[in-house]
Amino acid sequence: MYVREEAQGLKERIFSSICRNWGLDYLYPHQKLCIDYLLAGTGYFGEAGMAETRNGILVSLPTGSGKSLCFMAPAARIDGVTLILYPLNALLRDQQARFRRAGVPAELYYGGMTTEERSASLEKIGKMQKGVIISNCESAFSPGMLQALETVSIRLLVVDEGHLILQWGTSFRPSLFHLIQLKRHLENPLTAVFTATISPDDRHILGTLLWSSADWDYVEMLSDRPNIRYRVVPCLHAPTALRLFLRQRFDPSWGFLAEQQNAADELNLPMLVFGKTRKICEDLARKTEIWLNIWGIHNISCGYYHAGLDRDTRKQIENDFAAERRGILFTTKAFGTGVDIPGIRCCVHLSPPENMEDFLQESGRAGRDGNAACSLLFQETGMDFFPAGGCRRRHALSSLGQEIEHCSGCDHCEGNVILEFPEGVAVRAFRDHYRLRLGRDVEKRILSREDFADFPEKLFSSI
Known part of the structure; x- marks a missing residue:
């Protein structure tokens, strides 16, 4: 994990608080891993935590594994603003509602809004000091949005459904291929890309496209859904x-x-x-x-x-x-x-x-x-x-x-x-291994029974 041992008690209190805020009984190991990484990389635990992370992280988790919480929970806590980009407009309002139910300020900006809604949203975005901005790539590159973002401290940039960058970016969604320009405009915040399925070749291309170096981390859980x-x-x-x-x-x-x-x-x-x-x-x-x-x-x-x-x-x-x-x-x-x-x-x-x-x-x-x-x-x-x-x-x-x-x-x-x-x-899906990519090195970590210490005992009756 990415926080020193003396912060272990603080981490566990944070995880417990996240469970209460989001109505959960426990967090899965991969959720703790990602939440820990994003909090550390945005300075939540101080300079020591930031020193142990890199420019960004690519996370591949199977559908149904609680992927969204991995970035929604840190976004609700960091000191600053998180910009989250979704590929489909249908997801935007649902995610805004989830944040607001958890007590997190969340503003929308996308092409499906009326002119009056967009103007009001840009005014609120320009004044944000903490919370979440939810948008898509095309809207994030609009002149009004870029101008509003100049006055906002973006600490974390999140891209969901990252595999679509390569599938759509070469055809009808070219803005997906220019995310690195958006990162530079935002002064290179910590960037996290989440996806459910991605091949090794596409993973390499996506990492090079977004970070243009080997200085990024990779977390993978098997895409298998055993049920x-x-x-x-x-x-x-x-x-x-x-x-x-x-x-x-x-x-x-x-x-x-x-x-x-x-x-x-x-x-x-x-x-x-x-x-x-x-x-x-x-x-x-x-x-x-x-x-x-x-x-x-x-x-x-x-x-x-x-x-x-x-x-x-x-x-x-x-x-x-x-x-x-x-x-x-x-x-x-x-x-x-x-x-x-x-x-x-x-x-x-x-x-x-x-x-x-x-x-x-x-x-x-x-x-x-x-x-x-x-x-x-x-x-x-x-x-x-x-x-x-x-x-x-x-x-x-x-x-x-x-x-x-x-x-x-x-x-x-x-x-x-x-x-x-x-x-x-x-x-059983969570008993398979995780792989954490650190630059060019791959470390394989096998989960043990201790990783599931928070789970009710009866969940393990069939393992």
Whole structure:
């Protein structure tokens, strides 16, 4: 960790205070590690703490591991202002509400605001001495925002969903590639980039792009989510295969006993179905609704979600889907980033995503409550996203330069599925190693039972 031993008592008091402020029972080891680093790097513990950190940190944590708290908690405590950049406007107001519920001053600035809202926000931002500014890259580079930031002491710059810098920065979001210029304008504050999935090559490119040197740190936790079971279904036509899959699960005329069907529903609903285009999602949502009616199933809702819908409509769909325990939602990758609904039980891909990072990111929408979930991919003839045979989990993680000893569930490694976690917490996921990158050196640290000293004892009954 990044604070001297004499500060250990202070750290533990800080962690306890964070739990109280954010309504938590405990912090995970990776959360403590990141919170400690960001507080030390921004001078919270004095010059000694700053001397032990570098210019910035790149953090790769799987979806559902409490990644946001790793930077939200330090931002609420540091002496100065934190600028947080999100790639999607849909996330901004939700994050502002989270900060304000925790008693942290938080101001928004982005293109979706009215002229009057932007003017009022810039006036407040220019006077900020402590708190959080929430924006996106394009808005952060606007002349009005740059002028307002000149009067503000930015101690911490945070970029969430950092993998999108490389995916989008070369095409329709070029401002993502110019973050180093923003850092210089802000007089090089400590910079933290958070992402759920990133390959070793992209990690190197991103580090060079943002820090232009080896003087940055890296924290990684395996992208594996052991409560998710992966399944690949070879097929000739994905929509037809989807209809067959849904009918097998939900049509009582196909011979399921009532209790078997209920169990299947509990395992697979709510369900997300990812399609490549908005039209595919809309068409299949309407067809699925017709199929369900033909099969005599009237208690499963069906809808679609994509970036072409206005903000209020998308928010209403998110709320309805979160409240609906028996729903199927067809969506583009717009739902694959930043939307946090804990109870999704199944993610279906009608076709392979562009890369394995996207597949893991989208699959990670399922099982965020730590309970059993599944990720299903329909792979049409001629596609080789997953090769025939072999462990699905190992293949997915190997593309990110990660290895596992045991598969916790895929259609190739049957019989080793983790079906339940006490209190919905996937404790086994946190028993894998962390790697802390210090410049070019990599130190591997294996977690021990002591790292989980704050956890209730019953969480370890299955370990």
